[in-house]
Amino acid sequence: MEWLFLLLPIAALSGWLTARRHYKKRFSTQQSRFDPDYFKGLNYLLNEQPDKAIDVFIGLLEVNSDTVETHLALANLFRRRGETERAIRIHQNLIARPTLSPSQRDQALIELGLDYMSAGVLDRAEQLFLELLNKPSPPNETYRHLLGLYQQQKHWQKAIDMAKKLRSEHPEKIGAEIAQLYCELAEQALKLDASGSLSLLKKATQFNPKCVRAALLEASVYIEADQHAKALKSLAKVEQQDPHYLPEALPLLKTCYQALNKMTVFRTWLKGILARHPKMLSAHLMLAEVIEIQSGTEKAQAYLQTQLQQQPSLEGLHHLLSMGKLSDQTLLPLVHDMTDSLLQHGRRYVCQHCGFSGKTMHWHCPGCQHWGTIRPTELHFSSFEPLSDH
Secondary structure, three states: OHHHHHHHHHHHHHHHHHHHHHHHHHHHHHHHHOOHHHHHHHHHHHOOOHHHHHHHHHHHHHHOHHHHHHHHHHHHHHHHOOOHHHHHHHHHHHHOOOOOOHHHHHHHHHHHHHHHHHHOOHHHHHHHHHHHHOOOOOOOHHHHHHHHHHHHHOOHHHHHHHHHHHOOOOHHHHHHHHHHHHHHHHHHHHOOOHHHHHHHHHHHHHHOOOOHHHHHHHHHHHHHOOOHHHHHHHHOOHHHHOHHHHHHHHHHHHHHHHHOOOHHHHHHHHHHHHHHOOOOHHHHHHHHHHHHHHHOHHHHHHHHHHHHHHOOOHHHHHHHHHOOOOOOOOHHHHHHHHHHHHHHHOOOEEEOOOOOEEOOOOOEOOOOOOEOOEEEOOOOHHHHHHHHHO
């Protein structure tokens, strides 16, 4: 193996010489293409004098339009750093140049619109994007930027219109997003027009039959109208759509079965769920509540104790303690307070895409801006492992 190490310096030297010849030749052919002011601008930039650098680069643009990509890259850098005024200045100067090709001007307009969005000037961003849409062949990304802008403004119908333009590219993904937007409209309509809300939820289901949110909202509308049998039909979809969301449906199911005086049927249904999903803690807890209603606290406690022996759970223990009537009355308040405190710190909802976690349900993830990726989680002891790191 020693001969291999002896060859390494020789190989490195050979590579250096080859690269030197290559770049010497390349530099000689390109040297005439770069104005000396270009390097002057770079020097200003490296010495943290961005305003002087911008002036130099803008001056260069008047001489050589080949530097457009450089200007776009520089402006994007400023925008990412939060220096939107500088980014806007560069893009505005680019757009003013008559030497730009149509595609370059479109790109500069898009970037300027993103600058305005970053600066919070949404009306000017919308005006630029709409100007691009009026062209015979508008850039497809304009629809995506307008979709994001309208979502930011909570203009749900306009967002739907933009999303429909993009559906052909990613039918399933965009369809799921459109369904969430219809759910937003349905929640707004619910305050004024229940029947209109139901119509919007049906549209949501047409675009995404697996939209759990639409099923839950539909059930809530029917419950509000005392139509509990219809609500149960809506809630029956949830397991097939995504069983991870069953914990969100259980309280609504309990309300329906109680109103219909069919708690025995609910008890049987819960046992069926647990046969298919034996580790679903929320279903065990709901079954304990039904047992307590039908057979008393002692039997409900006995059921929970058995389940806790098989599947230890902090939330289950908290639920058991909340039922009271345990032997050690001195220990009970202390343990109850401890479990209550731990539950307050638990991450009940977690985004499957970016890991965002919180205590309340968000259908639109605040972290990654994806729709329908946050799921309810079971609070087992593993949910509190991050607490030990702080």
